[in-house]
Amino acid sequence: MDRMHAIRLFVRLVECGSFSAVGREEGIGQPAVSKQIGALERYLGEQLVLRTSRQVVITEAGQAFYESAKRLMDDFDALESSVGDRRRSPRGTIRINTAPAHGRLCITPLLPEFFRRYPDVTIQMSVSERHVDLVGEGVDLAIRHGRLVDSSLTARKLSEADSVLTASRDYLSRNSVPTRLAELDQHTCVVFAKDRERYPWSLKVGKETVSYMPHGSLLTGDAEHVRAAVLCGLGIAQAPRWLLAEEIRSGQVQVLLPKLQPARVPIHLVYPAGRRVPVRVRVFIDYLVAAFARPVRRP
Template sequence: MDRLDAIRLFVRLVECGSFSAVGREAGIGQPAVSKQIVALERHLGAQLVLRTSRQVVITETGQTFYESAKQLVDDFDALESSVGERQQSPRGVIRINTAPAHGRLWVTPLLPEFLRRYPDVAVELSVSERQVDMVGEGVDLAIRHGRLVDSSLTARKLSETDFILAASPGYLAARGVPTRLAELDRHACIVFAKGRERRPWSFKVGQETVSYVPHGSVLTGDAEHIRAAVLCGLGVAQAPFWLLANEIRSGEVQVLMPELQPERLPVHLVYPAGRRIPMRVRVFIDYLVEAFERPEAPPLRAKKIRHVAS
C-alpha cells in the first residue's frame, strides 16, 4: 500500500461521500478504493469509515484524521507543483465547461492570447446550460453563474454580473416603454424556461426582492435564443448584462427600469476539490482572473453603460 495514495483516497472519500465517485475520479474501481481504505485503517489501527448498504459514515476518529490528512495532501501537492514548475512548461488538454452563449461571447475571444503564451496547451470547450458532473465527465474547470451549492468544488470568484431588463428600440416604439413593474403585464415577455417551467424574474423593490412570472409567446432554455429574440423585437427579457452588452453599447438594445435591478449574481471558476491542480489548469485560472480584472474586461456590469431607457 502506498500510504500517501491511500490517504489521498480517504480525503476524497470524506469530501465526496461515495466510494464509486472516488473511484471514477481516480480512474480505479470501487473495490480497489475500498481495499486501500481498509489497508489504511489496518495500518493506523483505527476505524475511519462505517460502511452501510446506503451510505458512507465517517467515524469521529476518521473526521479528526481527515483534518490533518487534508493539510498533508495540500502541502505535498503544493511542494510537488512548485518543483515541477521549475522543470517544465504547461502542456496538455484543459477541459472547460461553460454556458454556450457566455463561452462564445466572452471566453473564446480570450483564447488566442492564452494559446500564444502557452503553445503546448490545448483547450477543449464543453458547452451546456446544465451543471455538469465535473468528475464523472472529466471536466477540469467550469464557469458557473449564480450562487454555488456544490460543496465538493473549489471556487475562485471572477466577478459579479447584473441582471437587466431589456428590449429593442423597435419593440418599445411599437408597444411603449414600461416604467413600473405592473406594466409588464401588458407586454410580450421572452421567457427562459426548462421544459414548460417558466423561470421567474427577480426585482428589487425597496428592501424586498420580488418575483414576477413572465408571460409571452416565446419560451426557450437557451440564452442565445433569448438574445436573438430581443434583437428581433419579440419582446422584453430579463437577462445577464453580458448577454446583450455589445448591443446595449451600440443602442440596439435599451435597458429598462434599472432602479428595479436585483442583486448582482457572482461568477465563479470552479474545479474539483482535493486533487492536485495540473499546471496547465492553474495557469488558465490565473489568466482568466487577470483577463476579467483588466479595464477592457468582458462586460458584466450595467454600471459601465451611461445611457439607459427609463
C-alpha cells in the same frame, strides 16, 4: 507495455467513451488503443472495460481504477511541469465545462491571448446548462453561475453578473417605454421556460425582491434564443447584462427600469478539491481571473 501511456489511454477512454475517439486524439489506430488497454488489464489482473459492438462499459473495478489513475496523471503532469525543463511553458489539455452562451460570448474571446502566451496548451470545451460531475466526467474545471452548493469543489470568483430588463430599439419604437413595474403588463415578453415551466423575473421593489411572471408568445429555455429574440424585436426580456453587452453599448438594445435591477449573480470557476492542480490548469485559472478583473466600460 509502457504502463504510464496505457494508464493515460485508459483515462481518456473513460472520458471519451470510445476507443476510436482516443485513437484519433492520440494519432493511432483503434486496435492499438484496445491492445494497450488489454495489456493493462492483464498486468492488473482485472477487467476494466466491457467491450460490446455498440458501446464501451466501464466495470466497477475500472471505475475505481480510473479515479486513482486520473489523480496519478494529474500529479505526474504537475511533476513534469515543476521539476522538468523550467523554461518550457505549460502543455497538455484542459477540459472545461461552461454554459453555451457564456462560453461563446465571454470565454472564447479571451482565448487568443491565452494561446499566444501558452501555445502548448489545448483547451477542450464542453458546453451544457447542467452541472456536470467534474470527477466522474473527467472535467478539469467548470464555470458556474449563482450560489454554490457543492462543498467538494474549490471555487474562485470570476465576477458578478447584473440581471437587467432589456428590449431592442426596434421593439421600443413600436411600443411605449415602461416607466414602472405595472406597465410591464402591457408589453410582450420573452419568457424563459424549461420543461413547460415558466420562470418568473426577479425584481427589486424598494428594499424587497419580488417575482414578476412575464407573458409572451415565445418561451425558450436557451439563453442564445433569448438573445436572438430580443435582437429581433420580439419583446422585453430579463437577461444577464453580458448576454447583450455589445448591443447595450451600441444603443441597439436599451436597459429598462434600472431601479428594479435585482442583486448581482456570482460567477465562479470551480474544480475538484483535494487534488493537485496541474500547472496548465492553474495558469488558465489565473488568466481568467485576471481577465475578468479588468475594468469593463459600462453603457
